[in-house]
């Protein structure tokens with residue numbers, strides 16, 4: 001990959017990701033509403049919400065919070081640029097966890113009982129997801145012999161053929177990452193109580209807008225990783241990538257609408273259980289094949 | 292053009308109501324009435340809310356709570372009193388602990404009468420509230436520009 005293509009991909013990510021993910025979010029709300037027998041809002045609703053949040057008065061209990069929130073967004077952006085410009089997958093995972101630490105710092109900076117509760121839950125969520133995220137990077141390395149996204153993407157092998165267990169495990173933790181029911185524990189998009197709003201409970205106006213934006217950028221990376229399982233040197237594999245991403249997107253909406261929130265203990269057990277079984281077996285088989 | 296009115300997030304607080312009006316407010320979010328088509332989200336967090344929907348009267352215990360919720364909401368914001376209790380104190384008006392309607396502690400913009408207020412009239416109130424929300428946003432913007 002030349003420097004120019006890297007820069008072009010990075011710029012495309014920064015400009016396009018919010019539009020694409022925002023729109024997916026809009027369709028998400030529409031499809032969810034239809035599943036519940038409602039008409040639902042316009043597909044542009046997420047953009048209206050974001051714009052309004054920027055226009056609202058900014059009240060805050062601690063000025064430092066805004067700085068933390070902005071740092072959160074910056075680190076997510078950095079991770080995305082690293083990923084889409086084809087750098088090291090392991091670096092992307094580490095940079096994402098650094099970003100998550102800033103979210104935790106932001107939510108603890110106000111001493112509100114609701115955000116403290118949310119922060120604890122967020123930390124548990126991180127604990128549930130992180131092993132699988134790391135293992136995905138390791139899996140790609142074992143299957144493709146490289147951590148570089150640019151090399152994985154043009155490999156003659158198709159990731160999903162070698163890493164089906166990793167894909168299953170990754171899709172499982174995506175429900176946690178997307179903050180979808182049954183794992184919308186630290187903060188939820190359907191929050192009728194302050195405690196459910198958790199980490200974002202104290203984020204007002206533009207702060208909440210930045211967090212939403214960061215979430216969109218992060219989701220773009222996560223969908224990108226799904227895509228990485230389906231891409232290879234054949235240009236036609238792009239179709240497979242798009243289809244796979246849309247299938248995962250729909251699956252997450254379906255899960256969101258058909259399940260009730262669980263306790264964090266169960267979430268942790270399930271996430272680690274799936275990680276150990278699915279990724280562990282896959283890892284074992286991969287080693288066997290390589291002999 | 293401002294699109295602020297397309298995203299009114301709603302906070303519902305139950306004062307000392309009989310729960311009749313609360314059930315009707317919740318009915319608005321069900322498939323039959325579906326207020327989400329106007330972009331309304333029923334949030335539980337005053338800091339994220341634009342429209343404060345209050346049912347039931349004010350008593351000596353919840354007066355400070357209502358006041359605090361109102362203060363925590365960032366500008367621009369709209370207050371809607373739903374049901375006769377929230378408008379005037381209703382059938383509880385003469386009770387020893389009741390101070391009166393929501394307007395005894397915070398400024399109310401829109402009154403939705405009825406015992407219980409019907410979902411149709413609540414939605415009417417919310418739609419009026421959304422109109423007012425847009426006006427208040429424009430006024431706030433003009434004020435900020437003038438500063």
Ligand code: SF4
Nearest residue numbers: 308311374376406407
């Ligand atoms: S107005 Fe009627 S229905 Fe509504 S809270 Fe008061 S008594 Fe109950």
